[in-house]
Amino acid sequence: MADAKLAKLREAVTGLGQISDKEKSGFISLVSRYLSGTEEHIEWPKIHTPTDEVVVPYDTIAAPPEDLAATKALLDKLAVLKLNGGLGTTMGCTGPKSVIEVRNGFTFLDLIVLQIESLNKKYGSNVPLLLMNSFNTHEDTLKIVEKYAKSSIDIHTFNQSQYPRVVADEFLPWPSKGKTDKEGWYPPGHGDIFPALMNSGKLDLLLSQGKEYVFIANSDNLGAIVDMKILNHLIQKKNEYCMEVTPKTLADVKGGTLISYEGRVQLLEIAQVPDAHVDEFKSIEKFKIFNTNNLWVNLKAIKRLVEADALKMEIIPNPKEVEGVKVLQLETAAGAAIRFFDHAIGINVPRSRFLPVKATSDLQLVQSDLYTVVDGFVTRNSARKDPSNPSIELGPEFKKVGCFLGRFKTIPSIVELDSLKVSGDVWFGSGIVLKGKVTITAKPGVKLEIPDGKVLENKVINGPEDF
Template structure:
């Protein structure tokens, strides 16, 4: 039976579930046809790739300077005008924390990651001087995290000030290109990555309603990076420079690895390290991407691009499965970014990722200090 026939034979409720979340059977068939042939060609950037130029990376405004004060006032004005939405990537399961929903893990005693993001949202609304101004909080969830997060939010989930929307899904394949079936003989559904955000956000209707109300900027950050709070001075810097996209980067330290900025055929982009051409030295890139983006809402709504879905091999039980994912940083191929180097140390740190329990335990003092300093604890 061909892959197309396998998909057509799936139960109608499953097909509806898939298509409601962006699944396209012809696209999966095209991917299946390249298995074992083009993985490296698909995953790596073609053409000329060079390190970023020295003047490609700007420094964040320093608190206490006139520049910082000027940008902060611009950012506060945008918050007060209701022109900013905070979009948090909350689709992940904390596989290294017991495979629970990461949003509901206690980042601090008695306070989950979700609690702290809600605290940030309340603090931002307090900063806005105009009565009634609010900063919408949008959480991009996955099928696995949507219901638990909605249950945790309860009545706060009003669709206006607080809302969730689900990312896309697809079906895993065997290395031979057939549907991968789990131990129960069912197709294996997975989320296709945080690059789903532009499509999923448009599908939700949240972006269109935000634009209708005069919304201008969407601030995107990882749930588990509690350093990446909305900073009025950085917001003002982004607005004052007038480009559709700003990406926060931090200096590499020691053996740091990760995606970062390069020049691709002369153009600034963000890319993952595994997408660099053979022979390119990642050490030539002095900073890496924090996955914090400030993007024009209008540009995000109008974004039209051909996404690269990278091929990834996964171990499901004792078997190999293939899935195709896209990465949010690739929006820089369509919207050339400004790159802003931000601090990663002390109370000014904007990079506090938490991937497992030991890292969370180690970072808790930093997280608590920053949460108190930035109003996340209410």
């Protein structure tokens, strides 16, 4: 049955003129693995907590010598790659998420470019920036990077693969059934980064320039900056792959974690966990760390493994309904590649290296007095004594960036805030200070305005009478 399905699908894919032969073979290979049912299943008793040799505490890593020439030599071995395939649709934006304004008129991309420019200027190095786009973000990104034409850094863009969505009931590519617009296709997850680097020619280009490592991170993670300690450690210890992990809080229970499994370090995602052990996986007692998706990978090792077709990461089936049609997307994650590299490690980094902006509540954090931006680097305010950030929950009225910005005259001070919950038609004046636990709920049909200069500490606000 599976063989007949695959043969029919293969024949249909052959006729798709919109994608390259390499994309076709990559897609067929993924589907073939999925249909074969040979995906390895995690045996729970074999899971062990990694030792400090496998997940290295950041504090134990030696700092490289503070020498200009030595630092330049290190940086000249590095390229920075940002995952830029995502759209800002969940935050009500059109186009690549990386062009959402984060602070002071600067977008994610502006900050990334500023960071690398300041590094290169300080040390006389030549760290290039690569952006991996999807077909959704490619054209917009090409226009956006024109603004950096006079920048001193080399910016390269390339596309990850474009695979056809599969119509679930017939198991055929949707484009072969007449769905030829963008909705018929999908980008197959960031695990595709390794073949995409190779297929685009960027991998060989970097190797020809003497680059040895690539630092990969999500473009919306403002904490993912170049770290000389980590780079120096990997070069000294000859680690081919490093995943930055950080201590898990109750907000991170769904994040993948590192385990030792049959003698190798491996990523464990919630989708791989047997139902009986999901609560155990989500606990922060047994699984204390999670994957930040900041990855450092040796370029020669990527070339060796891609050429050998050895990167068989776990397949993530992603069923969707698009325009009333049930479709299937098969995806992979870059973190799952860790088990295929030699001397792979995790490094348990400070929480400051994980500052993603996934929603407007995250945007409120980074736009507030909790952070400052210098040379593109986002730095936390030392006046905040609590190592964790305030918990912020904003109602649906704040979901889209435009609506969110319109509801604040200025972003409130939150250095001493523990938690904020806002629901209903709430509007904030300027110069507001929030401290402790604050809950603001507007009654249905009522517009609730917080006056300029108000200090709210440990308050529950349901109307003007509560100020």
